[in-house]
Structures are given as structure tokens and as C-alpha cells.
Amino acid sequence: MTTTVQDQDKQQHAGNAAIERAATYYRLKADVEDFYYHEADLLDDRRFRDWLELLTDDIGYFMPIRRNVKFGQQAARENTKRGEGISWFDEDKWTLTKRVEQILTGVHYAEEPLSRITHMVSNVQIKGARPDIEAARELDVTSRFLVYQNRVEYETYIFVGRRNDTLRLTDDGWKIARREILLEQNILLAKNLTTFF
DSSP states (O other): OOOOHHHHHHHHHHHHHHSOOSHHHHHHHHHHHHHHHHHHHHHHTTOHHHHHTTEEEEEEEEEEOBOOOOTTOHHHHSBOOTTSSOEEEEEOHHHHHHHHHHHTTSOOGGGSSOOEEEEEEEEEEEEEEESOSTTOSEEEEEEEEEEEEEETTTEEEEEEEEEEEEEEEETTEEEEEEEEEEESOSSOOSSOOOOOO
16 A cells, blocks of 8 residues: 555644643653753764663664655655665664774774764654553654764765654663654765764
């Protein structure tokens, strides 16, 4: 069955309508925003091992390649699918850990010297809660990001996009169980893609 853009919009609005905008929602949203700000600080401060602790052991970390497609085909064909074909990232905890370890060797060609990076997060919305908003153990959260990267002397890149996350409540607090990163570019304009989103 093919999902249209209109069907996706209806599902998003239905998901929004299902969560009452009451005090519980706004307290939880504030907690989620604080979580994202803390995550951004860890990445910007290059505390990559601490960032890994914010990920569940079964995390799925996925950034599809975006394609230019004809009108009406966006929902079905614009983004590559997880586990099918190619993508910028289709990773798990093990591969993310190996990327961190590689950067921290100090001999990573694209990250020596280390980049200066700033993450900005906005438009945070809770789209779903399980089992419900009052006793949420898992949240579906959308957000927007802007990542600024400066390398060496003159290399400057800006990444803009959206994230679709599943956050899971654990004994250690909220952790990221799933992250889909939708970069608003069809062609990667940066020379490399070493930053974490």
C-alpha cells in the first residue's frame, strides 16, 4: 500500500491531536528539550563517549539519501529506505562506538585537528507516547536541527534538517532508541560526514 504525502500529514495531525496539550505534556516536553540540549553540549564539547551513554544498546541510527523525484512520488521515493540500498548512515551502537573510537585515536584524517561544531535544536514536539502521556516509557519526538562545522581554517559547513526520534525511559533517564535524520540536501556539500546528529 502506497502512503501519500496527504496520508502522512493526516497521521501526523492525528498523532498530535491524540496527545492533550495539558500540564503533563508541557512538563514532559521541557524534559525532552533539556535532554536534547544536554546531548548537544556533549557533542559540541567533544565528549563523545558520554554521548554514547545516551544511546540504547539496540539503537537504530539512520540518515537516508534524499532524491529528487517527480511531484506525487515524495512519500514513496524521496528517501532511501532503511536496510535497502544505500544511505548516509544506517548504524547501530557498535558502529557508532567504532566511529567514536576512530575519532579519539587522534589520527583520523577528517578530524585531525578536531572540528569546531555547534548543534542547535528547535521545534521539539512529542508526537506519540507509550503506554500514554501520563506514564510514558517511550516517546516519538520530532525536532529540527542546525549543525555548524568549521574545520582547519577555512572549511565551513552547515547542515540543516529534521530528526524523528524514539526516546526510551531507562533507569538512567531518557535514551535514544531510534533516530532518523532527514538532511535537507540532495547532494552532500561537505567534503566529509564525520559529525554526529
